[in-house]
Amino acid sequence: MQGRVNREGGVHQGETRFALVLTAPGILVLLVTTTFPLAYLVWSSFQTINLAMPFLDGFAGVQNYVDMWYDARFWHALGLTGIYTVSSVTLQVAIGLGLALMVMQIPAGQWIFRIVAILPIVLAPVVVGLFWRTLMLAPNFGMIDFLVQWLGFEQINWLGAPTPALISVIVIHTWQWTPFAFLVFLASLASLPGDVYEAARIDRANALQRFWHITLPLLRPAIVIVIIMRAMISLHAFAAIFAATGGGPGTASEILNLYAFKTSFVELNFGYGSALAVALLVITMAVSGILFYVRTPRRREASA
Amino acid sequence: MSLHRRAATRRKVVLMAVAAALLLVWVFPLIWAVIVSFKSESDVLAYPPTVFFEPIGRNYEDALFGDFSILDSLATSAIVSVSTTVLTIVLAVPAAYAFARLKLPAKKSIGFYTLATQMVPPVGLVIPYFLILNKVSMLDTYTGMIIVYLTFSLPFAIWLMVSYMEDIPFEMEEAAFLDKATRWQTLWHIIIPQVRGGIAVTVIFVFLNAWNEFLFAVQLGGNTVRPVTVAMYNFVSVEQTLWAKLSAAALIAMLPVVIIGIAAQKQIVKGLTIGAVKGGGRR
Known part of the structure; x- marks a missing residue:
């Protein structure tokens, strides 16, 4: 960039003005549509805003945050968010990588896998949640309910009992998004250089050694970016859980995202709901900050 | 052997x-x-x-023309998704070009800003938007919904388009400058045709995300603006056991995205992997 400006000299006068004209509309719209509501959110997190009891509305100071600290339901939701995110991301990466490695070995049928994998990704999460709630998990109707009983196990109330409900929403999320990891890994595997494998084969490295010492390090950037992207989506997951369990039974599958939503739109306590949403924002930024930090030094190492 | x-x-x-x-x-x-x-x-x-x-x-007859017709919702989804996509592209493509290629003050901080806006949890936007739109009487309006949809489509589109803009060879622009083409002409006649593929990928992603959106739609919409995702959800909460009709309606509602998914499968995978392959550069 620098060299180019020097080289071209006069031609590039007015470049900055042109660049500003091009970016200003987009950035202005972003400021108005994202930053302003976000500032409003932070402001309302310091207010009492309760549409059910508007006569109490007013400045609340840090009261919402103090309440949060002593709110067992908040800590419960936070714990569930952690379980939900870590387990679903781990499953997506593990299954996606395994499947990609398998499919790489069968070159003839790859297109079928690619087509099938694209389908869950393009479906609306709310529809995925509804399909699973009815067609797969509903008692005395769903396919999985039927299979469980057919195999001789006791009937499980998948969405109506606490632990099965949490497992169900994790499975649903994993079902929908593992294909994403699979497709990214498949593309990365296809772009790996073949000659390193040849060299390894001559060195008589076995399959496990080849995977551990060659494939995995080469895939590392793809794995890290998939973890980052999927963690963000997991932290903000909403529609599929909302459609399948509504966060229930009770609060058994209520991750922080749903708690903030319900506090605002069911209990109409917008001040406290805002504070919960701010907490989720802070957690998101912290998690992404940590993940990016973990990633950066390795890159330098690799390029040095 | x-x-x-x-x-x-x-x-x-x-x-x-x-x-x-x-x-x-x-x-x-x-x-x-x-x-x-x-x-x-x-x-x-x-x-x-x-x-x-x-x-x-x-079931399909009922879902389209019967008591449970989702035709209106399909129209709503189409209006909202297409408007969002058009607006997003018009705003994002020039901005991405400037980010990728031109001298821009505070480029780093603006780039970080667009990235950071993607980290905002949707629930952190739906709460203030509900309060704001309620105040200005814009709940359940197309304008309100499209504005809200820009919050997730625009930062993503800028981010995706920058990666495509960075791939254009410098020689193309330089040749245009030597021909005394104005900057606007260069952008329109040289740059945009070069990134046509990238624009297609961006259009697909923005459209899919807008069509499938649920959280904003369910809380900021209503009887006037009720996209298919909300219609599906209402279907189950009201008609608990009409699951055959639900399946038919849901399959119709998902037909556009499934067709796009299969037809544009290559572009979608390209869009997904662009972050994995070269996302490191700017982040």
């Missing part, structure tokens, strides 16, 4: 069996939805589930 080969064949068979089983896990819920959508209500409730039955088209 033959022993080796036999072991290799056996390994391949096992591999294909496992892969096929996993394939079934992913495709089954969708196939089952298609089957159920052709069942009558009595066939649907048969337990254990029946595989052989008299297929009927009644």
